[in-house]
Amino acid sequence: MLKLEKVGFRYATSDPSDDRLVLDGIDLTIPDGDFLGIIGPSGSGKTTLTCALNGIVPHYYRGDFYGSVTIDGHDTVEMDLDGISRLVGSVCQDIDSQMVASVVGDELLYGLENFAFTREEIAERLAFALHEIGIEDLHDREIASLSGGQKQKVALAAIIALKPQVLVLDEPTAELDPQASRQVFDLLRMLNETYGVTVVLVEQKIMLLSAYAKHLVAMDDGRIVCDGTVDEVLAHGALLGGLGISIPRVAALSNELGARGITGGEMCKTVDEAVGLIARTVEEEAHMQAGLQAPGSRIDPTASPAARRPPADATPSVEEGTVQDALVRFEHVTAGYGEGVAVIDDVSFSVRQGEFVALCGTNGAGKSTTLRLFNGLLKPTSGTVVIDGTDTRATRTSELARTIGFLFQNPDRQICCTTVADEIAFGLRNTGVSPDEIDRRVAETVDDFGFRATDEPFSLSRGERQRLALASIVTVRPRILLLDEPTTGLDHRECTHVMERVRELNENGVTVVMVCHDMEIVGDYAQRVIAMSHGRISADGTPYDLFRDVDALRRSSLLAPQIVELGQRLGADGRRAPRVRASLLAASSIVEMADAVEMAVMPSGTGTVSGRKVG
């Protein structure tokens, strides 16, 4: 059992004004065999809490440590790091940094050799870890040649080989696509349920976490603000929302249905649970209303979400515009990195001025490669990429930068100046803008994004650095904005800040092309989705159409957003009235879905549900 009592921690720093406690009065008991998720906004102390559990604090990161952390009654301050490591295995956020060897087999051997297990024991544990994690075939592979998901499995296997009692993980799926993320969570569940390993993990993907964890702890400003079972914590949707923590949309829907009095407030964490709850509620209501036929309908069918939504074909599709209208044209493009290896294979499409396009697909599908073809970082081996009439093969990337802005996943590769103002001015100086104009635009951009001009970029949070990187691109006034996983590593609030700014730019005429794994964000912001699979386009259309096309989703290994999936499953029931089905199938937001469910629960429109007034 892990027990934290009044734990506080302040990092040792040379700055006397920085006396903030990163952990402040943490009381937490984690029973053996628990699966605990830690959630919270950036800078809330989540990572430091994991460091307190695995002994990095205070044994590696020095500072003022208060209270006590005990593992099976042993105080971590009195143990050394090696002793703690025998009980607590850790997987850090940056998976490439976690690797200490270049080959999978050596990576697994590393801990086993250090802890001086016998040769027989090492062989047995090695086989066990490879088998349980399902990576026997990777044993001799170079780690550099593995995908992100495979690397994460190797990191897990290397820890599992040591057979720890507790596994502490810090955002283990941050850079993985939904499919690979789910595989990692499946493995964690297997280790938890089969071998009784206690799992403690920090995760921003709360939808996934809610489906797997037994308990949740929500943190803010170094303190625990809410803890309990997943249902108990998710029920505090408003509190979590105030802290900038999103909850799964089906959970938010459950809260909404409970607040409207349609359900008794039962919590749903997954689409399956939501389907079950709503089906039960509709059935119960049907029984209650059997024999009751109220006149009229409280709900105006013309006001239903399906009616409000413009018909799917009202959203302009790419075929509508002529090729001459296209701002970007990909014509039979094939491209790759090594000789003879095509990552993109005969891809053709065009993008019109002002579109907001999302490129989706699994890791390795060719999305980022396609994005690099836009601004000439990669030139096609055959076919042509034409940007605003310019062939990228005939133009240098640094020249295309006047037209195309590129926001990378990692803002730290972009930021290189010592103040925010310098950073914003840096891009402008390279595009031949006059000094007076630079000063004017920097002042305007600093003001617009709410920065302080003199702040040091590297002292900002990850989300702020991402916004700064965006600001320094926007100030150049590109016609096209490319975004490569712009929300990775950001909490919900930071993510919203970045994406709302991108939406504003798009509304002002900037064409946006975004690579994104998060289908909720794609559904919220994109007007068009180009799905890719194995270097080819597997689907191209509006999010509305794609999310409702099961074949296209399967072909592209994509999952629809929770609300859409829920609507599809509920709407598939042919026993429901046509207009109810239409509303369920069309719903894309929580409010639309709650309206549709309300309609399904009381098709006759009595105005009350199970005796409760519908508000």
Added chain:
Amino acid sequence: MARFLDYSDGTSVLHRLNPVTKLGFAVCMCVAGFTSNNLWLLLELIGVDLLYGVVGGVFVRSLKALRALMLMSIVLFVLQPLFLHTGTVVVPLPAGMSVTTDGLLLAVKVVLKLIAACLGFALMLYVTRVNDLSNALTKQLGVPYRYAFTTTTAIRFVPVFLNELDGIMEAQTSRGIDFDTRNVFKKFGLILPLCMPLLLSCVKRTDSTAIAAELRGFNLRTRTSGYKRYPLKVADAVTLLVGIAIVACAFAGNIV
């Protein structure tokens, strides 16, 4: 795609040699390269390196490494003649300076020495996994694991940091910085401001790796801990003898 100093997988006789033997041979080639003043012997040493590449199945990479070393030597080649003015003047230069036959000969020798000395180490890393190298150094030579791990991790990080630099340069090119210029000197000048993001990224990554190692018992490692065994075989003895013979030839070449 294999990058500079990356290991190339294979089963050649060189891949199967003891890592300590391969290191010993590379040291011999390095000593011979720096010792020898004989132009032909230096060329022969480079020939031996290329033969090593053929045997190890990494000939194409050997040629690429040779080309990279030649490019790095350009500055040396250009500067060297400016400091030696004996011999026949080949190209007269302003301010009383000139390029002479002696200067050119010295420049050629310095470049060949550098190539002969360094190429052997690059080739050793093409056929040796760095983990095997650190394990064997600890087990066979008794080098404290702390130092062996640090050295091999530094080698392992070279391609990682090159990738990071590539990523940073791509990000900056996308912002309009002229990294895609053909002017090498301009490009070099542009790289300097990138030291900060590169340094930060390197420090962060090194710190994370140190933590990951410490959390897996790094401090407990001893000479006897290693799982793999690295026995010395006949082929190792033969390779080391060849290496020693090459060093002897280099010394003898200077005497004769």
